[in-house]
């Protein structure tokens with residue numbers, strides 16, 4: 001073990017699920033680590049060989065802040081540790097909690113001065129919206145935004161305001177957390193808001209379990225989008241008013257033009 005690894009926390013995004021889409025830097029960092037802190041499902045997806053010889057700390061969903069605390073504690077004890085999320089760990093995932101805890105410690109609201117001795121390195125991963133976009137061509141080809149439809153931590157009024165703003169700005173929108181076991185009406189509401197700003201025929205991608213063995217891809221239109229077509233393993237990208245759905249025999253694609261049409265003419 002390198003001396004600089006003595007108090008090291010790697011904050012790693014493992015990509016959407018396919019081991020081939022994990023960054024080489026992430027795999028190299030995992031080799032250094034003695035301890036992995038992650039929701040077990042993500043590691044199962046990537047295969048057990050990644051976990052061999054390492055202590056796996058599998059805190060359940062809902063235990064996010066304890067997971068971040070544990071990762072900082074382990075790293076502060078001198079165990080090179082990886083805190084792992086799916087997709088990109090900076091997008092609706094664990095990285096922000098780590099820095100919130102560090103911020104709180106810096107302000108004296110935590111009692112863990114040892115956390116400030118930990119060297120933190122964030123390693124990015126491919127997010128679900130990118131995995132989905134690659135499956136259908138280039139739906140994120142122009143300005144886009146992501147909106148999480150989970151109102152667990154964000155007031156619904158804020159989410160609603162952002163959907164309207166995305167509609168007014170004609171952004172391609174990727175919806176994360178479109179439904180959960182306890183909530184199912186938000187996606188249809190979001191659809192109805194966007195229909196105020198863009199055509200009913202706007203192309204939509206519904207990507208479920210992207211890059212995983214049971215992946216499904218569905219192309220539809222904004223008017224036909226319905227919450228019954230999604231679950232919590234699904235990401236929905238809605239094109240902007242210029243996005244196009246094209247079919248070439250067996251292959252079909254969605255792309256969002258960048259304005260090359262005049263140059264191509």
Ligand SMILES: C[S@@+](CC[C@H](N)C(=O)[O-])C[C@H]1O[C@@H](n2cnc3c(N)ncnc32)[C@H](O)[C@@H]1O
Pocket residue numbers: 016017085086087088089090091092093126127128129175176177178207208209210211212231232233234235236
């Ligand atoms: C808490 S967010 C985590 C996002 C993740 N950090 C990322 O960058 O993809 C969970 C939501 O991400 C989306 N998601 C994550 N991985 C996915 C995948 N492989 N296929 C489809 N949607 C996925 C779903 O909308 C899911 O409800």
